[in-house]
Amino acid sequence: MRKSTIYLLLILALPAPLIGQEEGQQGAPAVIPAAAKERLARLLPEPAEVGAARTGEQKFYSSDLYQYTDGGADVYLDYGLVAMVHQEYKSSSTDFTLDIYNMGTLANAFGIYAAESSPDYQFLPIGAEGYGTNEILNFFQDEFYVKLSAFSDKEKTGPVLERFAQVVSRRIGLSAQMPEFLELFPADGLVSHTCKYLKKAPLGHEFLAPAILASYSWGGKQTTLVISKATSAAGAALKVGRLRDYFGRSGKVVPEPGLAPPAFSGSNQLEGEAVFFATGSYAVLCLNPPADAGSFLKSVMERIAEKGDGVSF
Numbered sequence: 001m002r003k004s005t006i007y008l009l010l011i012l013a014l015p016a017p018l019i020g021q022e023e024g025q026q027g028a029p030a031v032i033p034a035a036a037k038e039r040l041a042r043l044l045p046e047p048a049e050v051g052a053a054r055t056g057e058q059k060f061y062s063s064d065l066y067q068y069t070d071g072g073a074d075v076y077l078d079y080g081l082v083a084m085v086h087q088e089y090k091s092s093s094t095d096f097t098l099d100i101y102n103m104g105t106l107a108n109a110f111g112i113y114a115a116e117s118s119p120d121y122q123f124l125p126i127g128a129e130g131y132g133t134n135e136i137l138n139f140f141q142d143e144f145y146v147k148l149s150a151f152s153d154k155e156k157t158g159p160v161l162e163r164f165a166q167v168v169s170r171r172i173g174l175s176a177q178m179p180e181f182l183e184l185f186p187a188d189g190l191v192s193h194t195c196k197y198l199k200k201a202p203l204g205h206e207f208l209a210p211a212i213l214a215s216y217s218w219g220g221k222q223t224t225l226v227i228s229k230a231t232s233a234a235g236a237a238l239k240v241g242r243l244r245d246y247f248g249r250s251g252k253v254v255p256e257p258g259l260a261p262p263a264f265s266g267s268n269q270l271e272g273e274a275v276f277f278a279t280g281s282y283a284v285l286c287l288n289p290p291a292d293a294g295s296f297l298k299s300v301m302e303r304i305a306e307k308g309d310g311v312s313f
Contacts, residue, residue, distance in 0.1 A: 029061070029062050029063045029064035030062040030063040031062075032060055032062050032082070032083040033082070033083075036082050036083050036102055037060055037083060037085075039102070040060070040083060040084070040085040040100055040102055041058060041085060042171065043085075043100050043144070043168060043171045043172060044058065044085065044087050044098065044100070044171075045089075045098075045164070045167045045168060045171065047089070049167045050089065050091075050096075050163070050164050050167055051091055052089035052090055052091035052094065052096055052164075053089065053090055053091070054087060054088070054089055055088045055089065055090045056087075056088050058085055058086070058087050059085070059086040059087075060083055060084070060085050060086075061083065061084050061086070062081065062082070062083045062084075063077065063081075065077065065081060065084065068084075068086065075112060075115060076101060076103075076112060078199060078200055079103055079108045079111045079112045079115075079199060080103055080104040080105065080108040080199075081101060081102070081103060081104075082102040082103065082104045082143075083101075083102050084099055084100060084101040084102065085099070085100050086098070086099050093152050093154045093155055094150050094151065094152040094154075094155070094157055094160060095150065095151045095152070096148065096149070096150050096161075096164065097148070097149045097150075098146075098147075098148055098164075098168070099146070099147045099148075100144055100145075100146050100147075100168070101144065101145040101146075101147075102143055102144060103143050103144070103145055104143055105143050106128075106142055106143055106177070106179055107179050107181070107197055107313050108143065108197075108199075109140040109141070109142065109143050109144055109145045110128070110140055110178070110179050110197055111196070111197035111198070111199060112140075112145050113129075113138065113139070113140040113145050114195060114196045114197060115196065116138065117131055117138070117193065118193075119191060119192060119193040119194055121193070123193060124137070124139070124162065124165075126139045126162065126165050126166060126169055127139035127140055127141030127146070127165075127169045127172070127176050128140055128141050128142075128176045128177060128178050129178070130165065132158065132161060132162070132165075133158070134156050134157055134158045135149055135150060135151065135157065136148065136149045136150075136161070137149075137158075137161040137162065137164075137165050139165060139169070141169055141172045141173075141175070141176055142172055142173065142175055142176075144172055146165065146168055146169075146172075148161050148164055148165055148168075149161075150164075179197070179313070180307075180311050181197070181212055181227075181311050181312070181313040182195055182212070183303075183307055183311070184212065184227055184282075184300075184303055184304055184307055184311060185212070185214050185225065185227075185303070186296070186299045186300060186303050188299070189216040189217060189218050189223075189290070189296070190214060190215075190216055191214070191215040191216060191217050191222075194213075194214050194215035195212065195213070195214045196212065196213045196214070197210070197211075197212050197313060198210065198211045198212070198213060202226055202228065203226065203271070203285075203287075205242075205243075205246070207239055207242050208226065208228040208239060208243075208283070208285070209228070210228070210229055210313050211226050211227060211228040211229065212226070212227050212313060213225065213226045213227075216290070216296075218290045218291070221288070221290060221291070222288060223286060223287065223288050223289060223290050223296075224286070224287040224288060225284070225285075225286055225287075225300065226284070226285040226286075226287070227282050227283075227284055227300075227304075228282065228283040228284075228285070229281065229282060229312065229313055230281045230282065230283060231281065232281055233278065233280060233281055235281065236278040236279070236280065236281050236282055236283045237262060237278045237283075239278070239283035240262055240264070240276055240277060240278045240283050241262075243264070243266070243274075243276045243283070243285060244264050244266070244276075246266075247264070247266030247267070247268060247274065248266075250268040250269075250270070251266060251267045251268025251269065252266065252267055252268075253265070253266040253267075254266075256275055256277065258293075258294040259275070259277050259294065259297060259298070259301075260277070260279075260301075261277075262277060262278055263275065263276070263277035264276055264277070271287055272287065272288055273287070273288055273289060274286065274287050274288075274289070275289050275293055275297060277297070279300075279301050279304050279305070280304055280305070280308075280309045281309045282304055282309075284297070284300055284301075284304075286300075
């Protein structure tokens with residue numbers, strides 16, 4: 001599949017914007033539950049812990065996040081934002097900004113973290129996972145997505161940001177697990193840090209939501225694997241039926257004899273070659289399948305059978 005097509009598919013995989021949000025057409029912001037607000041406030045480091053004083057007041061946002069992020073609120077809200085807290089700090093040589101987002105669940109926190117990360121970033125063992133530069137450090141842990149930034153005209157701030165982030169991580173707690181649904185991806189050929197959790201219109205298809213997505217590579221050939229969750233085996237079969245209808249309208253589709261039915265091969269100008277099938281309560285779509293597609297997709301089936309239908313997302 002051409003790189004331009006892959007980029008287009010990934011763009012389509014991101015949640016669609018909430019109409020009118022950036023134009024200030026929202027009503028009153030949602031009331032932040034008192035427990036959620038108190039929990040966020042407790043995660044803010046004390047000045048003595050980070051060697052920097054708090055400047056300004058704590059600011060909390062929920063559905064009015066668009067007033068703070070200036071155009072980026074839609075993705076956070078689509079991923080289930082409960083509330084966020086913003087606090088600034090200042091040391092003798094560095095200004096810090098700390099934003100902590102309560103996304104409601106581990107899956108949602110991973111989803112927004114993965115949506116904003118790239119395999120090219122420098123990843124760090126902070127929380128469940130993090131990445132950073134000399135100016136920013138983002139990580140997720142439990143239901144929280146944490147974003148730190150720093151500015152100094154006197155020193156490199158990367159090490160200082162890591163120490164700051166570790167304080168926040170300890171305040172969140174000892175748990176630092178990755179979402180269980182990532183174990184559905186076979187390890188062989190998996191490109192590190194390409195896993196995504198898509199809550200709206202994966203690859204532009206609303207009926208595939210929710211889904212997880214990852215990239216694979218064998219000998220320079222890039223493959224995209226999408227696993228869509230249904231509530232039942234019948235629901236997974238319906239998703240496959242809709243994929244069959246889609247490829248039938250936009251290109252061509254034929255039965256795939258190398259896999260247990262219902263399995264199909266399809267192709268069109270946008271997605272290129274594809275293989276898709278149902279297994280348990282999951283619908284699986286493989287774009288630009290590898291040369292040994294049968295072996296790879298059977299390993300996907302085996303992985304899903306091993307983990308069972310209890311893995312939700």
